[in-house]
Every structure is written in structure tokens, then in C-alpha cells.
Amino acid sequence: MLKPRMIEEKMLILLRQGKISKWFSGIGQEAISVGVASALKTNEYILPMHRNLGVFTTRKIPLHRLFSQWQGKMGGFTKGRDRSFHFGTQEFKIIGMISHLGPQLGVADGIALAHKLRKEKSVTAVFTGEGATSEGDFHEALNVAAVWDLPVIFCVENNGYGLSTPTNEQYRCEHIADKGIGYGMESHVIDGNNILEVYAKVNELSNDIRKNPRPVLLEFKTFRMRGHEEASGTKYVPEELMETWAAKDPLDNYAKHLIETGLLNEDMDVSYRGEIALEIEENLQRAFQEESISAILSHELHDVYQDFDYKEVAPLIHKRNIRFVDAISQGLKSAMEKHNNLVIMGQDVAEYGGVFKITDGFVEAFGKERVRNTPICESAIVSTAMGLSINGMKSVVEMQFADFASSGFNPIVNYLAKSHYRWGEKADVVIRMPCGGGVSAGPFHSQTNEAWFTKTPGLKVVYPAFPSDAKGLLATAIEDPNPVLYFEHKGLYRSIYEDVPVNPFTVPFGKANLLKSGGDITIVTYGAGVHWALETLDKHSDISADLLDLRTLQPLDTDAIYASVEKTGKLIILQEDSLFGGIASDISALVMENCFRYLDGPVTRVASLDTPIPFNTSLEQQYLSRSRFEQALLDLLSF
Known part of the structure; x- marks a missing residue:
């Protein structure tokens, strides 16, 4: 806990000197980050937030890389394209947040689902604050995790204020942990300023969840001793409340406990502080000495998408006259047979076969683990798909109607689309978009909304007109490691026929x-x-x-x-x-x-x-x- 505290104190000095642009302080909350990260294995994913520096230091990320990240240098994790803790690193199994907060909860679901499907005894921990528990993504992610028994620990840091809004203006239940009852989910309230309580409870739960996969909601009671970010200040906090929580400082109280038990003395404390101060200074100098990033246009344009080595699979002579809808179904089935790590998710896609019957018979062929009915929660399912991709799997998400993508818009355009550009992480996700008019379905089931997504760098948008293209382009979309919006016109499903090669084949993107x-x-x-x-x-x-x-x-x-x-x-x-x-x-x-x-x-x-x-x-x-x-x-x- 001492290391993140000392790093923060140094960062606050650098902020005043204009050497970093912004800082979200976690001073007073170190016990939560350090305790959770210490309880998990180093190969288990953690999804932290702004005030979780202790996660990064506990995972032993080299400090010069963190300092470079905060200075927008190439030695960081985002090539200067994002700042602070908005990054991920597969090397350290840390998946950072985006400013929209909520989607990372669903991403944790996807990571945990991949572990569960591979029968790996792993836990995923994801952080959020009490403010974000009011977002729909919180509800959706917890509901999915509960329905699917996913091994996720949802860690809510209740620090009293969402920026300046106190908790009594955010929710009415006594404890956020009480919300677990609504999801049929085990939940606990933990003193977030007591490192021993944090570590002991998370360690106990992690060991049990690895054996008996299930989600658990943890509410850590704590306090934010500084502003939401430094520019905000803390004038809205009553002085007596600040004094009360200052007396509960997790670092000071644990140091006192260690001294009382004979595990720490003044000389040791001075020695630790000296070692950390030297480590901070050496790594800071290394980051300062790193050259500033030069803006190279080709580099920026190249990194919007993950490289995709398209391999042509030629159609064979043998053909069968089929409908547009049959071609999509065949393409999906071929991909499921080829990729054991491919999962189909969507409303009613399992036994019912989807509202357009495209996945009819898929449960019998591939099982319910890989053909998954979802609750009505587009945002969480898109985020779950991103989590599957992070943890080495592919997914096809069916929007029951393309119109409903608006309910999952945030993770599509802000998470899937931007992850590779920001920190080099692919989004191996295909979102099927049944769309279009001419079938008298009205304003909420008939839109052809491709322009929402062609505007967003990082997404690929496919829109076939014939069965053969539908089959071949779908195969390419599933092979492509980038996020693909795959539009399929409902009016063509059963009205357009074509002789389509029976074998799986591909059609290249970008070729009219x-x-x-x-x-x-x-x-x-x-x-x-x-x-x-x-x-x-x-x-x-x-x-x-x-x-x-x-x-x-x-x-x-x-x-x-x-x-x-x-x-x-x-x-x-x-x-x-x-x-x-x-x-x-x-x-x-x-x-x-x-x-x-x-x-x-x-x-x-x-x-x-x-x-x-x-x-x-x-x-x-x-x-x-x-x-x-x-x-x-x-x-x-x-x-």
C-alpha cells in the first residue's frame, strides 16, 4: 500500500508542475486495490478503474511504463492515444476502463465466460464505483453473470460521492450489496479501509469460486480523500466527515498494527520509504528522458484495425439453389464447425432458433454452451463479446433487429471500435444486424442504420445483397479479428434465391x-x-x-x-x-x-x-x- 501512496503523492506534485495532465486520486482507498490484487492469481484478469493504482503496482508493472503512460509517451501502453488508466495489458492481465465506466462490467462477464467454457478454474475481478451502479450496464452485467453462473467478483468501491453527488442522492437501499438480492447473487459488505479484511474475504471467496463458479457482489465501504479529479476539489464534503475518514486511513492504521505486532519498526519503515522513493525517482527520470512522440500519419491510420491476413477460400463447382436466409445459416454453421472457440449469443437464438430461424437446430449440433440465449440486454452482451475476444474466443452476436443496436451502442462504438487503436487489443466480434423495410414492421423493426457505424473508425460494415455473398462475406467476417457489423436485409431473407456453392468459401472485404x-x-x-x-x-x-x-x-x-x-x-x-x-x-x-x-x-x-x-x-x-x-x-x- 505504501508504494501506490507514494507514487500518488509524487504525481500530485507533477500535476501542479504541469508535467502530467490529470490525476484521479485513490489516496485512502489503497487497501481495496492491493487486497483484491493480492488475493487473485497473477494469471487471472482484473479490470480496474481510475483509483486502483494498487492493482497495477501489485501486478508489478514497471513504474517507468506507468509514468510514460501518464505522460503520453511511447513507453506506455497506448502510444500516447489515451491517458491515465485507460489501457489494458495482456502481459499483466489487466483490462482498463473507458470513461463510460459501465461496459467493463460486461467485459468481465465475457472473460469469465471464456474461462468457464474452457473449464478453467479462474476468477475475474472487476471494479466500479458507487456512482456507476446507477448505470444500466451494472444491472445488465450482474444479471447476465447471475443467470450464467459466471465466476466474477464485482467490486464496488463506495467512496461516498459520485464526483460531488452524495450517495443519498444516488440510491435508496441501505447498502449497494443489498442489490445482490435482486439477482439471486451472494453479496457482502466489507470495510474497504482494512487490508486484512479485504484480503481475507476476497481470498476466501476466490478459492471457493474457482471450485464453484458463481458471481459475487462486494461492496467496499471507503472514502475518497481528494476530489473526483484534482480540479474538482473537496469543498462539497463536510469537514467533520473528512476528519472521520482521515482517522481510518488504511495505510496509517495497518502500519500501526504491524508495529504493534512487531512486524514493522521505524527503521524498516524509513528503509521501505527510501527504497520506494529511489525506485520512483529512477523510473520517473527514465520516463522523462524518453523522447516525445512524433506524429506519423501512417502509424495512426494503420493502427485503427488489427492486421488481417485474408485467405481466399474458393467456392467449388457443386452448388445448391438456396434462399438468402439459408446462406447465412450455412455460413454460421460452417464457422461453428471450424472454430471450436466460436460462441453465438442473442435473444431466442437457442432452442427457438432465432426469430428468423437462422440458428434453428444449432443447439442440437453445438450445444447450449456455444449457442446461448441471452437476457434482453444488448449492451451487456456486446460487452460480453468483447470479453470473450480478450480471453481468446470468437463470438457472433445477433441483434434481434438492427434497430435494437441502439441499446448496445456505447460498447460498439466506444469499446469494440477503439480498443485496437488505443492499446492494440483486437475485438474479434461479429454483430448480425437484421434490418430493412418493405415488410410493414414499423419504425422500431425496419431501420437500415448502417450510417451509425460507417461513421465510426475501427468498425467494419458488411451489407450483402445475394445469398452467395451473404455466405462468403460472413465467413470472412468471422475470420477477421476486427469488429464487424454484418447487415442482413429481412426483405431478402426468403425472397432472393441463388445457386450457392455448398462448400465454405470466403469473399474479400472492400471489393465491389x-x-x-x-x-x-x-x-x-x-x-x-x-x-x-x-x-x-x-x-x-x-x-x-x-x-x-x-x-x-x-x-x-x-x-x-x-x-x-x-x-x-x-x-x-x-x-x-x-x-x-x-x-x-x-x-x-x-x-x-x-x-x-x-x-x-x-x-x-x-x-x-x-x-x-x-x-x-x-x-x-x-x-x-x-x-x-x-x-x-x-x-x-x-x-
Whole structure:
């Protein structure tokens, strides 16, 4: 406990000197971090937060690396891309937080699930504060852990205030540990300032959980002796309360106990402090002497995604005429057979086979351990998928409808998308997104919301239009270690047939498919728009058009688009999504910037109305871009 305390005292000096940018102090809470980390084995994962420096020092991370991290140097863990404790390290089995707090609870679920599936007797510990227990992610993660009997210790540091908001304005139960009752979960209240109590209880529970996997909720009563971060101060805390908790300082009281028992004396204490002070100073100088990071554009762009060595698996001659929905099911089944570490998760995906029956029969083939029904908790399940990836597994998450991804938006765009860029950790997750209109499902089951994700660096977005592409692109998505949003149009499920190779095969990302070749105009589209364009061209056999099916939206095959526009001189882009802010807008801008000299007419975007998608059939037909494409195409041709 002395080492993190002395490091913090030094960091507060450096903060005042402007040599670090921010500090979240854990002074007075060291017993929790050190006690929990000491009770776990070094090969067991811990997911700490801002005030858990003792976790990092107990795991013996070299101090110069921590100091480099806090200074934004290359010797840290995030190449200067993130600060303080927002990082992870597989070497030390520490998975750091993001500022949104809640998702790391679900990530702990995923890490623990991987251990349980491999029958490894391991415990995962995850930290949060009393403030974050009000977040939905807290409820979702604890509920999943309880339903699945996951070996997770949920450590809540109740330090009295969420920034300045006292606990009586945050929850009404007497103890946060009381919430465990609602999840059927064992829970305990622990004196977080007593290192012996912390270590003894966590050690006892860890040994038992390794034998009998289950989650446990621990509430550590403690206090934050400094502000939420240093700029906040502590003026909102009554002085007598500060004095009460100052008397409970875990370091001072344990030192006193050690002296009373003869395990520590003044000379030893002075010696320890001298050794730590020297270690801090030597490592600080090493970090100070490290050169500042040079901004190299290619390095930044390269690290957004994990390198993926795409291996082509060619389709064989033997084919069978199947539906779009069958191709997805076949692709999933082949991947489950190939990857023993692949898990499918989603609402009703097990015995029921999913609402679209894509995983029908999968439980019989692969068992309930790998085909898992989930509670209705999109955020926790996406976070769980991230945890599985961290712990060496793959997952496919089915959003029952793409619309529901909004409930899991935070971990998708802030955790999955950013992890590799921040600290080099892959997110080996595919999220299946049943989407699209034309089936009278109304505003909450019909959106095609790909633009939410094409905007986010770090995500890949796939959107097939034909069964063969659906099967091949899904295989590639599952092989790819990066997070993939895999859109599958519900309207195509049982209406589009194709002769599809029986064997597993792959289709590369970032390669559009030229379906028709002509010199009059370029049509760029994807998903259901491909079939709407084909219908229109069949109706107008005199139109000579290049028809490009994008297949993937991120990465985007700009080369194919530019080459076609250079040839035809005219471009029309068809999307089912609403117009403003959609992928068509970006394609239009790219072509204007790169191909303006070849254009013989304005780039035309055709999209659905800028309204929510309605339920009534006639209103839906009016909404969809399908009804306006033919006229827009003819208008551009006559320009």
C-alpha cells in the first residue's frame, strides 16, 4: 500500500508542475486495490478503474511504463492515444476502463465466460464505483453473470460521492450489496479501509469460486480523500466527515498494527520509504528522458484495425439453389464447425432458433454452451463479446433487429471500435444486424442504420445483397479479428434465391461487384437497393449502365467507383437509408473531390424520406427510395 501512496503523492506534485495532465486520486482507498490484487492469481484478469493504482503496482508493472503512460509517451501502453488508466495489458492481465465506466462490467462477464467454457478454474475481478451502479450496464452485467453462473467478483468501491453527488442522492437501499438480492447473487459488505479484511474475504471467496463458479457482489465501504479529479476539489464534503475518514486511513492504521505486532519498526519503515522513493525517482527520470512522440500519419491510420491476413477460400463447382436466409445459416454453421472457440449469443437464438430461424437446430449440433440465449440486454452482451475476444474466443452476436443496436451502442462504438487503436487489443466480434423495410414492421423493426457505424473508425460494415455473398462475406467476417457489423436485409431473407456453392468459401472485404457493365451511367448501391436497381434496368433495357453492388461499406471500394465514373461520366447512388448523413452523401463527396473532371452531370443521391419509417403499407412505399429511383435515373440520363 505504501508504494501506490507514494507514487500518488509524487504525481500530485507533477500535476501542479504541469508535467502530467490529470490525476484521479485513490489516496485512502489503497487497501481495496492491493487486497483484491493480492488475493487473485497473477494469471487471472482484473479490470480496474481510475483509483486502483494498487492493482497495477501489485501486478508489478514497471513504474517507468506507468509514468510514460501518464505522460503520453511511447513507453506506455497506448502510444500516447489515451491517458491515465485507460489501457489494458495482456502481459499483466489487466483490462482498463473507458470513461463510460459501465461496459467493463460486461467485459468481465465475457472473460469469465471464456474461462468457464474452457473449464478453467479462474476468477475475474472487476471494479466500479458507487456512482456507476446507477448505470444500466451494472444491472445488465450482474444479471447476465447471475443467470450464467459466471465466476466474477464485482467490486464496488463506495467512496461516498459520485464526483460531488452524495450517495443519498444516488440510491435508496441501505447498502449497494443489498442489490445482490435482486439477482439471486451472494453479496457482502466489507470495510474497504482494512487490508486484512479485504484480503481475507476476497481470498476466501476466490478459492471457493474457482471450485464453484458463481458471481459475487462486494461492496467496499471507503472514502475518497481528494476530489473526483484534482480540479474538482473537496469543498462539497463536510469537514467533520473528512476528519472521520482521515482517522481510518488504511495505510496509517495497518502500519500501526504491524508495529504493534512487531512486524514493522521505524527503521524498516524509513528503509521501505527510501527504497520506494529511489525506485520512483529512477523510473520517473527514465520516463522523462524518453523522447516525445512524433506524429506519423501512417502509424495512426494503420493502427485503427488489427492486421488481417485474408485467405481466399474458393467456392467449388457443386452448388445448391438456396434462399438468402439459408446462406447465412450455412455460413454460421460452417464457422461453428471450424472454430471450436466460436460462441453465438442473442435473444431466442437457442432452442427457438432465432426469430428468423437462422440458428434453428444449432443447439442440437453445438450445444447450449456455444449457442446461448441471452437476457434482453444488448449492451451487456456486446460487452460480453468483447470479453470473450480478450480471453481468446470468437463470438457472433445477433441483434434481434438492427434497430435494437441502439441499446448496445456505447460498447460498439466506444469499446469494440477503439480498443485496437488505443492499446492494440483486437475485438474479434461479429454483430448480425437484421434490418430493412418493405415488410410493414414499423419504425422500431425496419431501420437500415448502417450510417451509425460507417461513421465510426475501427468498425467494419458488411451489407450483402445475394445469398452467395451473404455466405462468403460472413465467413470472412468471422475470420477477421476486427469488429464487424454484418447487415442482413429481412426483405431478402426468403425472397432472393441463388445457386450457392455448398462448400465454405470466403469473399474479400472492400471489393465491389460489377453486376452490369455499360457506358451511359454508373449506379452504386447495396442491399435491397441492388434488386431495386436490377428491376429498373430490366424495365429499361435501353439503358447501358454500370451497376456496382458495394457489398461492404467499410472498407469501401472507392477504386471501383472512381473507375466506373471515369468511364460513364454520370453517377447515381441508391440507398434505403434516409438521405441526410447516409453513406450516399460520403460517396457523392468523394466522387466530387476525386472525379469532378469526368462528370457530365450532377451526382444524384436517391434515398428514403427523412422521416422515421412508417408501418402502413402505402406510407412505407412512399417512404422507401425504391419509389423514386426510376425517375431520378431517367432525369440524370437526360441531363
